Amino acid sequence: MRTDQPGQPDPPIPGRPGPLIPGRPGPLSTALREGRLTPRAVVDHAAFAGVPAATRDSITAIADETLGAPWPQPTLTGWRAHLRDGSRLAWEDPYFARRHRLHATALALALTGDHGRYADEVLDGVWLLAEETTWCLPAHDEQALGPDRVVPDPAHPYLDLFAAETAATLAWILRLHPAVFATVPGVAARVTDEIRRRVLDPFRTNGRDYHWFGAPMNWNPWIVDNVIAAALLTGDDPAPILEAAVASLDAYLAGVPADGGCPEGISYWWHSGARLFEALELLGVPAEIWSDGLVRRIARFPLTAHLGGEWSASFGDGGARVPRTDGRARKDHLSPALLHRFGRAVGDAEITAFARASRGDDPLTTLPSPMGRAIAALTDPAWRDAPPQDFPEPPVQWLPETQVAALRGGTLHLIAKAGHNDEPHNHNDVGSFVLAVRGEPVVVDAGTGVYDRDSFGPDRYRAWFTRSAFHSVPEIDGHEQVPGPGFRARDVRLSGKIFTLDLAGAYPPEAGIETLRRTFTVDDDLVTLTDAWRLDHRPEHIRLRLLLREDHRGVRIALPDHVRPRVEEIALTDPHLHAVWGDRLILMTLNVTAPAATGEVTVRFTPR
Incomplete structure (x- = not known):
């Protein structure tokens, strides 16, 4: 298996629909x-x-x-905090807390039928959302603000992820509780009008002008899925909405990696590949869509990224897990119920087994969760009655376009990536890897902290967790990897359980790296990492970094004599990183003694 070989493109992956040709409809548009x-x-x-x-x-x-x-209560001060100091939490915390509270109450009413206890709470929550000036987040509304605007303009709503999701939430609740809304005439009509004005009309009239329309990233299926649901549930002239929706999804399928990988990270798969599935469900697609090779490969990505239990590889901004102990978690919990339906739809028993294993002894759905996703989980008898399963363990998984390899050796599980440094939600992490022992991560990728104003701007790589210096990759004379599509791995190969790549292209030219070949070899209870370099000069410093979980006692790390390790703690004050990893991570720096223009370092990992 080989990719990125100069002058020789990869062979096409079977089942890929191919690039979307202007004027030629894709498979969903054709079916419509x-x-x-x-x-x-x-x-x-x-x-x-x-x-x-x-x-x-x-x-x-x-x-x-x-x-x-x-x-x-979201406040104007909270809204302005993003413009003042870059904080997103001042607005987003009460914004999402409202929605999570409404979701739980609406579901509790459906499960108990206790109108005396929950009906007024549902009505109050729905009315509060209808009264909000905007459903868009401040960080996203900036794209609609003119030079003289610092507050949202209700006359010009911007259709972002959470405006669309709010519309779908309200539409699902209207359908879930018609008797409740019949007791207070006018509420349902008001809410339906807000859904139309803020979301359906903008999508119907200007949808194709948004930056996310047709894009091969999470915004496209995330928004389109919710727009489809809102249109179908409210009966608001769905035909032109469906026509635009399938065109956007066709372009998504034509642009995402042919191997089904999600370069944005596993947590974004749940709002990218999973949102695609929900949209296809709502559309009632024919059997040939479910049997399409690309759709089937998209469904399998959580299996590729999985390390064990609740842990997954967290490349880019993807989170390694969704913390269960964070009482005010703003991140939706994962939905194994959705993955179970996805597996059934594409006819893959390994996916359904993985989904059921992911649930364990948990309830049918875990909150917080998108409203439609929770309703589907609670009303799916096949999911309710699915017997317990163990996680399947495919021995080798390889995504040739995303350039991710997942390899198992006894109790060790390695997931390593090549790729480039301009991926969606990118970190400078070409050649990075995570390693788990018995399902527990020990060599890790931190993932991302709480987003702020700098997260998606020119200062993105000032955050430590986006830099290569805090990923498990080398550093040459102080030169880290740099961002950009041209900074990428070369000569990437997977042969059996040996994964090799040249990291030289991920570093700036002034680093003077001719080759920097990284080789992972996976045997039974042994993972060997070798970095071999050839430089155009004699270097002063060569360092290899290993980012470790605070408790990494499950792994033994054997070092060669010509490196000197230095260990430092990274205190995790960011609330999201702290919730995932605890108080700290450990950065181990391996300093090569008396480095030469050519040389190598070999590190061996074995379980304790």
Whole structure:
């Protein structure tokens, strides 16, 4: 298996639909034109009676925690905080807390039928969302602000991820609780009008002008999925919306990696590949879409990224896990129920087994969760009745376009990447890797902290966790990897359980690196990492960095005699990083003694 060989393109991967040619409709647009889509968004009210008591009680307990308390209130000061000092939390914390509270209460009402306890709370939450000046986040509304605007303009709503998701949330709740809204005439009409004005009309009239329309990244299916749901649930002239929606999804399928990988990271797969699945479900696509090779490969990405238990490889901004102990978690929990349906749709028993293993003894759905996603999990009898499963363990997984290799050796599990430094949600991490022992990560990728104003601007790489100096890659004479599409791995090869790549192209020319070949070799309970270099000068410093979990006692690291290790702690004050990893990570720097223009370092990892 080989990729990125000069002058020789990779062979096409079977099942890829190919580039979208202007003027030629893609497979979804063709199916729509031929009348072979059966779009529908339904709520099976009767199915709530079959939800197990443990799931019902877990959701009602969450709803009862805030019942009767004052609702969170986003403020103008919170909105302006993003412009003043870059903070996103001042607005986003109360914004998402409102929605999470409404989700839990609406589901508790559906599960218990206790109108006296929950109906007014649902009405209040829905009305508060309808009264909000904007459903868009400040960080996203900047694209709509003119030079003289510092506050959102309700006359010019911007259609971002969470405006679309708010519309779908409200539409699902209207469909879930028609009797509640019948008791207060006018509320449903008001909410439906807000959905139309803020989301459906902008998508219908200007959808193709948005930067995310047709793009091969999470914004496209995330927004389109929610727009489709809102249109179908409200019955608001869905035909032109569906026409634009399938065109955007066709372009997404034509642009994402042919191997089904998600360069944005595993946590973004749940709002990229998973959102694609939900959109295809809502569209009622024909069987040939589910059997398409690319769609099937997209469904398998969580298996490739998985390390064990709740842990996955966290390249780029992807999170290694969603913390369960963070009481005010703003991140949606993962949805193994969705993955189970995805596996059934594409006919892959390994995916369904993985999904059921991911659930363990958990409820059918874990909050917070998008509203439609939770409803689907609670009303799916196949998911409810699925027997316990163990995680499947494919021995070798290889994504030739994304350039990610997942290799197992006994109790060790290595996931390494090549790629380039202009991936979506990019970190400068060409050649980086994570290593788990018995399903627990020991050599890690930190992932990302809480987003702020600099996260997606020119100062992105000032954050330590985006720099190569804090990934497990080499540094030559103080030169780190640099961002940009041209800074990439070369001569990437996977042969059996030997993964090799040349990292030289990820560094600036002034580093003087002719070759920097990294080789991972995976044997039974042994992973060997060798970095061999050839420079155009005698270097002063060559350093290899290993980013380790604070408790990395599960692995033994054997070092050669010509390196001197130095260990330092990285205190994790960022709330998101702290929730994932704890108080600190450990940065181990391996300094090569008396480095020459050519040389190598070999590090061996074995389980304790």
